[in-house]
Amino acid sequence: MLSDRIASYLMRRFRGRKLDIAPQLSAMAVLTNLAQKGLVPLIRGTFVKIWLAEARGSFFLGKGCKILNKSMLKIGNNVYIGNYGYLDCLSVDGVTIGNSVTIREGCWVQLTSHYDKPGEGITIGNNVYIGPRSILGAAAQITIGDRCQLGANVSLIAENHAFSGEGDIFEQGVVRKGICIERDVWIGNNVTVLDGVTVGEGSVLGAGTVLTRSVPARSVVVGVPGRVIKTR
Structure with missing residues (x-):
């Protein structure tokens, strides 16, 4: 037909x-x-990509999606960002998105909160899926490898407040280490990954997990805090 x-x-x-x-x-x-x-979305993305630092192919941009500092965003081919996303790309290294990446509706990407301490950057590999309402807070570097799948409401928070001193937490500043999600990782719905964590290649993070420390390749992780229950 x-x-x-x-x-x-x-x-x-x-x-x-x-x-x-x-x-x-x-x-x-x-x-x-x-x-x-x-x-x-293709028509909208075709217009917007002329303002990007680099755009190598088709760009689909949902309605109500707001991109700040477009000149610090690089995208590959076949990139889709869903409706009402928010991306503030102001940072040291900007945001780089690979080929065939889908970022679903309501995503929130923030790199810099204070101009005297800019965020580092985000690198997303090829063939990556990021589910609705996900949060990428990249004060430190966030890296997501090829062929990763992130469910809905996933939070990657690459910053933590310092609180060891006697003074007010508000005055103690933050600690930044970064987050690395290696290739072929599956992250379930409502997962939170905290600063300083590396998720090894081929791992699975079960829904609702709060991951506070790194896990080796092919780990299956569940719970709060996340614990390895077996190896794939």
């Missing part, structure tokens, strides 16, 4: 992957959905 061919072409052209349609869905319904989700 013509609608099958059109839908398949659009997926290959703009999202870089083959489209297989389940028999329960009509090709026309899929084509309509692709148009609703992709056409207007």
